[in-house]
Amino acid sequence: MHTLPRRFLTLFGGAVLAIGLTGSPAHAVTSEHNNAVQTSAPSNPTFCINEDITQNAARACWVANGDDWYVQDTRADGHSASVSWEDWACNDGGSFPCNDLRRKGICRNTFGAGTWAWCNKDYTESDAIYFKAAQTEGWSIIDSTPLWVACRPHTSCH
Template sequence: MRRQLAAVVAGLVAVAGGVVALPGPAMAGLDEFNQAVASSAPTGTYKCTVAIAGATACFKPYGDIWYVKDTAADSASAQVAWYMSIGSASEHYTRAGTCRNSLGNGTWGACNLEYAETEWLDFAAVVWDVDGGGYVRESPMVYGVKAG
């Protein structure tokens, strides 16, 4: 649904002849921002996105900790965009946000958040260039991860 909406908006902009910088689908509607603190790589049980050029993101349900690794020597930051729903259906998000690692290439950062055990999370790794215009790229979405 999010990708379809982004495609429709992009198509309308193209038809109208305008140029607009739109964020990627994983960045739409985020309302919580968290800055990661330096961390080691995740241990124990966790779920990660597919690694993309510039970012990898993982969620550790026990402790509700996001781990984000910056994997490129560029001006962009690595972050995770997450969406929470109650129940396993992803159509109705009740909370959403990001955890950004601005610590530099080769570093892991972590954000420790709180979720109820009844909540489910969908998430994607995102490369975000704060000084260069914002959204760069994102990983495929990971769906249906149970919060701890």
């Protein structure tokens, strides 16, 4: 009869116990891809950001009341203007940083330079929304704002 050494069983049992105490592993979040619908500029955006101060190829605006994204293509360069967003749950009483990524995605304006386009999402009211204006080739980001803008419902963005 073949038996495992006691040291192996002790290590294996400790690893199983450690995994059981830390909970389930983090879940993978699949990126949502949305081609935006052509529209006019937002009338009352919560916050807007330009993709790049020098290149200025995209402008992204978020309207918290309705969870609407507006994306303007500001340069005729053959690339799409987009907004890359992340929806983070605030499980720690609502303070930044929020620590559980629920969803992420891209809202893409494919209508060309000078146009605005719109995507509607539905986020949990207590979540933090992070976003960047971006320039995309297909669904790949080729340039974006260097920092994420963070917004919470009923508060300011920063």
